[in-house]
Amino acid sequence: MIKLQWLVLLAVLALGAGCSSVYDARKAMSEGGYQKVMTDTQDINQFPERDRTLVLNYRAHAKMGLGYWQSARDDYLRAWNAMNLSEGGGVAAAHWFSERQKFWMGDPYERMFNSWYLGMMYFMLGDRENSMACFRNALYVDTGDLKQGEYAADWLPTFIMRIRAYLARQDEAGAKAMLDELKRLPKEPANFDASCPWLNMDAQKDANTIMMLELGVGPFFTAEGHHGSTRVINQGEYRESFVEVLVNGETLGRAYKIGDTFFQAITRGGRVMDDILKGKAIAKTASIAAGASAMHIGRMLVVHGKGKGTKTAGAIAMGVGAAVMVAGLLANAEADTRGNVLLPGETHLMMAKLPPGEHKVELRFFDSNGRELANLRQRDIPLRVPETGDAVLLARSQPRYIVPRTLEEARMNPLPATPVKQ
Amino acid sequence: MRSLLTILVMLGFVAFASAYGSGCQQSTRVAVDDDEEGVSHSGPYAADAKEVTAYIVKEVKRQKLIENFKAKYKEPPIVALITPTNNTRFPEITEFFQEDLLTALNEVFTRDQMRFVIRESEVLSEVDREKIEKEAGEYTDRTGRRTKLGADYFLRAKFTSLSVTDGAKNDDTVKYSYEFIDTETSELMFKSSKDIRRVSKTNAVYR
Numbered sequence: 001m002i003k004l005q006w007l008v009l010l011a012v013l014a015l016g017a018g019c020s021s022v023y024d025a026r027k028a029m030s031e032g033g034y035q036k037v038m039t040d041t042q043d044i045n046q047f048p049e050r051d052r053t054l055v056l057n058y059r060a061h062a063k064m065g066l067g068y069w070q071s072a073r074d075d076y077l078r079a080w081n082a083m084n085l086s087e088g089g090g091v092a093a094a095h096w097f098s099e100r101q102k103f104w105m106g107d108p109y110e111r112m113f114n115s116w117y118l119g120m121m122y123f124m125l126g127d128r129e130n131s132m133a134c135f136r137n138a139l140y141v142d143t144g145d146l147k148q149g150e151y152a153a154d155w156l157p158t159f160i161m162r163i164r165a166y167l168a169r170q171d172e173a174g175a176k177a178m179l180d181e182l183k184r185l186p187k188e189p190a191n192f193d194a195s196c197p198w199l200n201m202d203a204q205k206d207a208n209t210i211m212m213l214e215l216g217v218g219p220f221f222t223a224e225g226h227h228g229s230t231r232v233i234n235q236g237e238y239r240e241s242f243v244e245v246l247v248n249g250e251t252l253g254r255a256y257k258i259g260d261t262f263f264q265a266i267t268r269g270g271r272v273m274d275d276i277l278k279g280k281a282i283a284k285t286a287s288i289a290a291g292a293s294a295m296h297i298g299r300m301l302v303v304h305g306k307g308k309g310t311k312t313a314g315a316i317a318m319g320v321g322a323a324v325m326v327a328g329l330l331a332n333a334e335a336d337t338r339g340n341v342l343l344p345g346e347t348h349l350m351m352a353k354l355p356p357g358e359h360k361v362e363l364r365f366f367d368s369n370g371r372e373l374a375n376l377r378q379r380d381i382p383l384r385v386p387e388t389g390d391a392v393l394l395a396r397s398q399p400r401y402i403v404p405r406t407l408e409e410a411r412m413n414p415l416p417a418t419p420v421k422q
Numbered sequence: 423m424r425s426l427l428t429i430l431v432m433l434g435f436v437a438f439a440s441a442y443g444s445g446c447q448q449s450t451r452v453a454v455d456d457d458e459e460g461v462s463h464s465g466p467y468a469a470d471a472k473e474v475t476a477y478i479v480k481e482v483k484r485q486k487l488i489e490n491f492k493a494k495y496k497e498p499p500i501v502a503l504i505t506p507t508n509n510t511r512f513p514e515i516t517e518f519f520q521e522d523l524l525t526a527l528n529e530v531f532t533r534d535q536m537r538f539v540i541r542e543s544e545v546l547s548e549v550d551r552e553k554i555e556k557e558a559g560e561y562t563d564r565t566g567r568r569t570k571l572g573a574d575y576f577l578r579a580k581f582t583s584l585s586v587t588d589g590a591k592n593d594d595t596v597k598y599s600y601e602f603i604d605t606e607t608s609e610l611m612f613k614s615s616k617d618i619r620r621v622s623k624t625n626a627v628y629r
Contacts, residue, residue, distance in 0.1 A: 085461060085465050118513065119513075133508045140585055140587070
């Protein structure tokens, strides 16, 4: 019986080894904000290879939140390559051990957000062409197999920024094609506010200022059900519901919701991996039960059997039973709950035509009852409107983003000890 | 003794389980145009840049742009590279292809055959600053007052793609177009393109 205890302990240890926890970005944010996330993740190589793309997205987000756009762009690009051009890895291990053995590449909405932020970094740093490619890829990864009735891209922020990039090229036909595509989207209130006044060409051509305003926190995953084999997408909790924008003390009105991260997360259907996990959960239970039964029968034969042959058969049955049970214990059916927990809950849009020059923006956030959340108010956000082209502001309710005052600031290296591009 | 052995086996097993999937880090030098090695994907490869560049250089020669220009003006044409248009879903490719073509053209043609001017805003602002310093006597001016060179041709690239997926495969056809435009008349002197299609399997059980 001592051997059996060892075997069980062995199985438990092996299971534990396969499930080492991923970097807890949410905890780091509560302890020290973006600065802590950036510092913690300075050395990407300290993290398991399977988690590095997720950690790179965290680091990029932290740098973006601190106003280091160029360095954030480099990290987002590195993660982009892993999420779009690599084959991933660890899939075979995920079939037997924990699903977390897979290299994290993100759900479609997480891949879309990676391309989105990368595109925004390019755009705000003045590189319209590469931003265009990123916004296009965001739409691409957000589109399923249309022949199978899966969802088409329906996250408006990428449409809006592609329109801006087309107009920057003076390609009105391209901008119109995007607007036409946008008009064909189902008017789903959970996804966007169809009364948004800037979804037409005249409004787009008139505006020179685009504000993408992020509210709340995005979804997160939990493993529930039989052996934790069901991955549940949970909506993040937050109070802010809408945002009012003021420029130089004068109100521009309320911004319009154009993107809902939870909606994006739940509208891409089930995963192939869900069925595999369910099968693993059933096989795990069956293996443990079958192994225990075989061991019990074997023990009965060893203890009560008459003759050497019967006892030998009993010992073999015990051995086989133990092996089957250990295999069952080793099998891990728990769903992978790794996900980008730094994403916002919603994205709202404000567009305006402002005179060229320096401006100060103020953001006031409100709950669903119209009460202002005074602690979230943000003042004196710098906004420089150029003579030609767009001024773009990317801001968030909480944890708030620092907006660099100049491109020189945006290009600063946050970690001078290490090269920006790795 | 047996317990110790068991513990050692266990520790070894745990170490193996922990390290599983982490891979080992090593790199191998591979030829730039070898697209069989390395990560498999449907995006542009360095081999594609080499292929497109070789094709465009061949087309430039075949069109006899240089000979015709020199016959008319007795001087080599001055070509300005314009920022490429990237309509694909792949960022960063414009820089790589542009650099590859510019380098190849400079290697194939001498300054007696074709000259190039830079039109990148960062370079131009540095050139302007240099001129101001020279006028202020800070820097020497070797050849008397000169102005920036005007271009005879714009060389413009445009990359577009057809990108489709069914969840199991990524299918990307990228069209690499290059055109020479006469800067005086806006006449399209020559345009050529090369299509490269790549299909990669996505791991069907990845998600």
